[in-house]
Amino acid sequence: MLNNKKIIRFVNNPSIVGYAAVGGVYEKEGPLGGEFDYIFEDPTAGEECWEQAESMLQKTALELALKKSGNNKENIDAVFAGDLLNQCVGSTFGIMEYGIPFAGVYGACSTMALSLIMASVFVDGGFATNAAAVTSSHFCSAERQFRFPLEYAGQRPPTAQRTTCASGAVIVSNKPSKIYVRSALLGKTVDYGIADANNMGAAMAPAAADTILKYLRETNTRPLDYDKIFTGDLGQVGSELLYDICSEDNVDLRKNHLDCGLLIYDRIKQNVDAGGSGCGCSASVLCTHILNKLSVGEYKRVLFCATGALLSPTTTNQGENIPSIAHLVELLNN
């Protein structure tokens, strides 16, 4: 149910009955490597090109999440999926053969939170018994599309983030389980004038701050009411900016904030500049670290606020700023 402050409050405890994350070798070598459900050692995932590989990530993540939830595809009433590729083809080709009613969503790197909100709304409102939320990103398909051919070996500034090669899938159900989604907030698009596509953490930090501050204000809660507040994926630069913006509102996030872009890689050893990014970054951190710790009760209540930079190569070339958005989900261990 919605109050006029636009916080979405779920009343029927839409629960997370299964989830899975798949990744590549870079993700395997990161701090969360051991928690992935499957690692593709080959960057093409056995396919003919990186775009097909990205679809294979989604296909596999959904397959494993279905299996872990004890469902088969026929039990799923709707799947919400999107990705960074032009026209969201990673999702189209990844999800197609399941034959599940499919709603494409787009929130750039915030897509996991957006698709999870949609799945929760459908289940909570009785429009679906079970719904899936899926997203992905792939370093190679993203570089080719957004930046330069890999063979060009373009240099990256220290503010840049590495696009994660990963996918996450979550099954939301009206059947009870340990973890459920209690509330959510759809973000609004904000533009603080950042136009540097190599500094997306800076572009996204104001969106994260906007959503988190609004959520805290309207729920009358403080950061320490949550075990952790996750953003995804601001990286090092964006996280520092988030602290600065929130401190102007006298909100101190430093004590219990973690960023998915900083959790997924060892930033120094793995040479990933400001951290990880891509739809698959927050999705795979959600489906490893966050949901695993919620499952065992190590976390009881967390906020998952995924951030997206809503640019395209065309708008960047046309000199536009980078508008950003952050969608938030409150997750509880029952």
Next chain:
Amino acid sequence: MLNNKKIIRFVNNPSIVGYAAVGGVYEKEGPLGGEFDYIFEDPTAGEECWEQAESMLQKTALELALKKSGNNKENIDAVFAGDLLNQCVGSTFGIMEYGIPFAGVYGACSTMALSLIMASVFVDGGFATNAAAVTSSHFCSAERQFRFPLEYAGQRPPTAQRTTCASGAVIVSNKPSKIYVRSALLGKTVDYGIADANNMGAAMAPAAADTILKYLRETNTRPLDYDKIFTGDLGQVGSELLYDICSEDNVDLRKNHLDCGLLIYDRIKQNVDAGGSGCGCSASVLCTHILNKLSVGEYKRVLFCATGALLSPTTTNQGENIPSIAHLVELLNN
């Protein structure tokens, strides 16, 4: 509420309290030209490039729909929008300055039905009091992105469709009005092996047939139970194929089917080959012809089944088929 056949049945009569369509000169010269709320005589809509022009279409359509509904932007709890441009930037930049919580959706040319389903779900389930559904397409931005530079003056085969320069916006509300959304069906992605990006009508016809036949079967209704069944946008080639596929199931759509791609232009006089296409095609036909006739009671019950070809230039170049999808909404005059 959902039955296990996945038809979404709305129980609280989410109603359409306002809608608007804007278009360009080609659309003005078409049979529905007089029903558009605003015509941009200049293809750049006073902006610096076609992409910005497309955003201006969305911005204006939403502004007019809000005005006609008697709402201002502060009353709108969520806006669902998407378009054909890479990373859906037409919507991002079109909707941004409204400051409304924003959920990006992607369904290619089916986006109007998808966003309308999302808005109806949010309102019916009590997650929003008022929600907006918006989409757009622009001939020039689409040609540049999907085909060739306009200056190249590429030749088009007779199966090709012209991307409509238009936007449609609908305001869905929990307050009663003459028109409401009674049920809906999210489509699944189908692939019948069509790989010709100049024949999207053929690619999309099986998706339209899949969704319409499933809807009729599961609601136990026949085509003549509806005043009209609209598809958007199959064009001439796709419409004929739709009749053929449906006739194999002994369903005759010829008597009361209309296609948005055939309604928006005078196909012969305007030299648009197989008809119109683009997210803005079915969106603007919905927000002129369909909703106008529903408003005055000339239609009492229609199906609006928008179709989308889920290709990208990359997948086309990689030799992939064109998967397609069709989402359906049942609209009633109360």
